[in-house]
Amino acid sequence: MYGGSGNNQQEDDLYTGYDNQENDFNAPSIEDELQAQSMGTFAKPVLPANGRLGTAMNAVTATRGGEDGARPLTSVRAAGYSSQVRGKLDPLKAVAGQVAFTSVLKKPEQTFEQQCRNDEREVHKALEESAAMSAKGDYSLALERAKEAAKLERNLSKKREEQSSGDQINMDLTFSVCLNLGQEYHNNKLYSDALNVYSSLAKNKQFSHSGTVRLKMGNTYFEQGKFPNAIKMYRMSLDQIPTTSKFMKFKILRNIGLSFIRMGQYQDAVQALDSVVESIPDPVAAFNLLICMHALGDYERIQTAFLKLLGIKGKMDFQEEEEGEDGGIEIALADDGLKKEFRRRKNELHKYILTAARLIAPKVVPGKEIEGYDWVVSHLTSHGFMELASQMDMAKALEFLSQKDFKSAVSCLKGFEKKQEELKASAATNLSFLYFLESDVKNAEKYGKMATDVDRYNALALVNSGNCSFVREDFEEARNMYAEAVNVEADCLEAMYNLGLANKSLGNIQEAYDVFKKVNSMIPESTDVMYQIGDILYIMGRHEEAVKWFEALNTAVPNDPGVLIALGSLHCTLGDEAKALHFYLESHRIYPASMNVISWIGAFYAKSEMYEKAVPYFELATNIKPLEVKWKLMVASCYRRIGAFPLALRKYKEIHKESPDNVECLRYLVHLCNELGSREEVMGYAKKLKKLEKEGGAKASQHQDSVAAHSSPPRQSPLAYNRNPEAFMGDHHQQRPSTSQGRSGGNTPSKLAPQDDDDWGNEELGDDLLPM
Known part of the structure; x- marks a missing residue:
């Protein structure tokens, strides 16, 4: 029964009357109500407020058209009503045997305003994606998304205008989309497109941020190198930016100063930058102000500008909280965004200060470079830049080194031994280098080990x-x-180049070639690397490739005698003696004192029986090395070959006077005197010759064995003369001389008279100097 405060008897009669009429409607119990509610099918019956059930039923029957047309009262059972409990009540689950009906709600159609809001969300999404890609440096994809955002925004505006709701257009969104599109055009270096977008924004009076647009236009002109246009835009932006944006105004003023610097108008740049430095702590403006002072040569004001740059530290909060007892929290927050930004600004300021210090130190005190370094170091120390002061001390030591004052440089670098480890290692590295240059290998190794420790x-x-x-x-x-240095620093060119030299010295020719090829790919303009590659190819027997490298080297360093002689040697090895002679003559023209070039040209002319052309080269060799008898003998032999016997005899006599113990000279004197009919001189020279042969027979035999052992010298580099000039000659110089006999006037030659092959094949001269 329903509870309530009404007439209970009346209610009892009501429900009794209901049961007496065909017994088809029974009052639901509380369990039935709860069960129906749990199934979602219960509906509270509407009972008449007053009267008996019969009155109510008559009313219902009347509305239905009588008893015959009335709906059966049992129809309420389909809603879940029952007078009996059919199962256990379960509020969370359906009763067994009953069917639960669920209502299906249709999604209402979106209104026009909701569609516009969804479209705005799509525009925002595309705009944010474009900005994110631009921040990552992917400018091409950022431009595509910016164009997509602009297209979506135009469609949205067109839709609102078609529905006569143009006043609902989001102008801030339109401005953001267009501004981002212009910026992406700028990032992709499409400057004309960017300027078109910015111009349309600046001309539209509906946008209130025209100052920002003018600033963007000024940046675009600046990057194009159109500095007058950039200054014009910057000044227009400066007028349109509100006074509340003080920091932005000074940034624009700094851009004006930078534009004047690019135009070379340093005085105008000083006026713009000075006001910026006096108002805000801007290290970029302070550094460029110092650059202007340096360009103007105003060394008094340059000191003031440097002190202003140092004073920025006090205006910028770079102090990080020190770790206390709760240092774990600080460690956990060590990499938060704010501290990263502090570190970035601090490093940027230090970079500008150190660059400025190195720039002005040699000139801040005119004519006194070292005093300038001392002035800079003292002010860096007083402003708390201890690390930068130590680096300037290192620069001071390098200044001593550039002035060839090694003693002062060493003493200055030794002062770092008690400083922090990083500076100590740097100083030890420089000391090792200095001692190595002075050939003090012991100290160089000592400080090198100190640096590596x-x-x-x-x-x-x-x-x-x-x-x-x-x-x-x-x-x-x-x-x-x-190799370890290369593993530590893969692009250390010094280590890679020296690694190639070490492999070459060890005979690892292929490894050396691979290393030098790698270095050449990194610095293709290096002539040292080009030479090493050509030299290795020569040693490997790949002469055609070596020629190509040396020809490229000759193009890079024209008129280099060493390269020319290398090309001459290579062409001679390949059998092209005409080209070889050309390169040797060119090398001799540039550097006439090269003995190996002189000897090759002289031997070439002698081999070609052009003795007149060979004589000047052998005489030049005699003047360069007057104590070596072999060159004088070559000159005398050339005279004898062309039939100038008096000249040859006089030359041999001069040689005998200077070197009376020279057996070969005595043999030729005996031979020439015999041919010229000077019997008395023949007897005198023959007597001396026999005496020398008797005394030095054993020594001469040992000497001959030594010459035979060295008759086939190993192949050398085409530029070996740079290391050992006298040892250089190619394989083409090692043939035996001709065996044609000399003139004897028709008489049988004396047994003391030397044969012609002895004339050129004398062990005193050496096989490498003689023609065929």
Whole structure:
């Protein structure tokens, strides 16, 4: 029964009357109500407010058209009503045997305003994606998304205008989309498109941010190099930016100063930048102000500008909280965004200060470079830049080095031994380099080891240590040092180049070739690397390729005698003696004192029986090395070959006077005097010759054995004369001389008279100097 405060008897009669009429409607119990509610099908019956059930039923029957047309009262059972409990009540689950009806709600159709809001969300999404891609540096995709955002925004505006709701257009969204599109055009270097977009924004009076647009236009003109247009836009932006944006105004003023610097108008730039530096802590403006002072040569004001740059530290909060007892929290927050930004600004300021200090130190005190360094170091120290002051001390030592004042440089660098490890390692590296230049290998190794002990991953220190091992001819250890330096710093060119030299010295020709090819790919303009590649190809027997490299080297360094002689040697090896002679003559023209060039040209002319042309070269060799008898003998032999016997005899006599113990000279004197009929002189020279042969027979035999052992010298580099000029000659110089006999006037030659092959094949002259 329903509870309530009404007439209980009346309610009892009501429900009794209901049961008496065909017993088809029974009052639902509380369990039935709860069960129907749990199934979602219960509806509370509407009962008449007053009267009996019969009155109500008559009313219902009347509305239905009588008893015959009335709906059966049992129809309420389909809604879940029952007078009996059919199962256990379960509010969360359907009763067994009953069917639950669920209502299906149709999604209402979107209104026009909701569609516009959805379209705005799509525009925002495309705009944000464009900005994110631009921040990552993917400007091409950022431009595509910017164009898509602009297209969506235009469609949205057109839709609103068609529905006569143009006043609902989001002008801020339109401005953002267009501004981003112009910026992406700028990032992709499509400057004309960017300027078109910016111009349309600036001319539209509906947008209130025209100052920002003018600033963007000024940046575009600046990047194009149109500095007058950029200054014009910057000044228009400066007038349109509101006074509340003070910081932005000074940034624009800084851009004006930078534009004047690019135009070379330093005085106008000083006026613009000075007001910026006085108002806000801007390291870029302060640094460029100092650059203007340096360009103007105003060294008094340059000191003031440098002090202003140092004073920026006090205006910028770079102090990070020190770790206390709760240092774990600081460590956890060490990489938050704010601290990263602080570090970035601090590093940027230090970079500008150090660059400015290195620039002005040699000139801040005119005519006194070292005092300038001392002035800079003292002010860096007083402003708290201790690390930068130490680096300037290092620069001071390098200044001593550039002035060839090695003693002062060493003393200055030794002062770093008690400083922090990083500076100590740098100083030790420089000291090792200095001692190596002075050929003090012991101290160079000492400081090189000190540098590697402090920092094993110091590539330059490893290179210095490897150089010391290379000088000691411990090429294996040197190669290991260079290889370790390359592993530490893959682009350390010094280590890679020296690694190639070490492999070459060890005979690892292919490895050396691979290293030098790699270095050449990194610095293709290096002539040293080009020479090494050509030299290695020559050693490997790949002469045609070597010729190409040396020809390229000759183009890079024209009129280099060493390159020309290398090309001459290579062409001679290939059998092209005409080209070889051309390059040797060119080398001799540029550097006439090269003995190997002189000897080759003289021997070539003698081999070609052009003795008149050979004489000047052998005489030049005699003047360059007057103490070597072989060149004088070559001159005398040439005279004898062309039939100038008096000249040859006089030359031999001069040689005998200077070197009375020369057996070969005596033999030729005996031979010439015999041919000229000077019997008295023949007897005198023959007597001396026999005496010398008797006394020096054993020594001469040993000497002949030595010459035979060295008659076939190993192949050398085409530029070996740079290391040992006298040892250089190619394989084409090692043939035996001609065996044609000399003139004897028709008489049988004396047994003391030398044969013609002895004339050129004399062990005193050496096989490498003689023609065929």
